[in-house]
Amino acid sequence: MTAEAPVAEAVPLATLMSVNVRTWLDQTDDGEPIAVLMLTYPAPQFDEADPTVVEATMRHVATSLGAVPTGEPVPDVGVRLTTDGGEALLWFPGTGYALKVQHPRWVRALEQHGVALLAVGLDELSQVASVAEIDEYRNHARATGRMHFALARAGRSLGGAS
Secondary structure (H helix, E strand, O other), X not given: OOXXXXXXXXXXXXXXXXXXXXXXXXXXXXXXXXXXXXXXXXXXXXXXXXXXXXXXXXXXXXXXXXXXXXXXOOXXXXXXXXXXXXXXXXXXXXXXXXXXXXXXXXXXXXHHHOEEEEEEEEEEEOOOOOHHHHHHHHHHHHHOOOEEEEEEEEOOOOOOOO
16 A cells, blocks of 8 residues: 655645746757746735745645655646636646636647646745846756746646645
8 A cells, every 4th residue: 555645735825816927938858848837926015025934835835736846856747737718727736726827828838738847936036027037036946946846737627646
């Protein structure tokens, strides 16, 4: 008999409503195109965020999606994305909630290749960060183990690991 993996507590709707979603198209190590979806904690506009709260929140998001830290083999977490009419939905296990992605090129790439790389950053990032700031964030997060990854499949129904 095999032990079942512990089920993470569902991510609250308030967290999902506040998470920053960024998309881009990248290439795998084999040169194949892949859609990337990065989730980060939004930097508050007027106050300072508590880094402990930010990290705990984003670790919860990463765990709920089955994402693992940089350097570990990236798990395939099964179907977590659905597409319809030029939109994609990223579904969170244990909830009826999904994040909507409305970037036409990204959604087309997801539909064409059927898989996306999910990246969850453990630190805050401004909603208005420039491309250079986002690149710096990604590079720093990877170098310091502050980014978690998972491969999510697109499908008509949800399945895979929970």
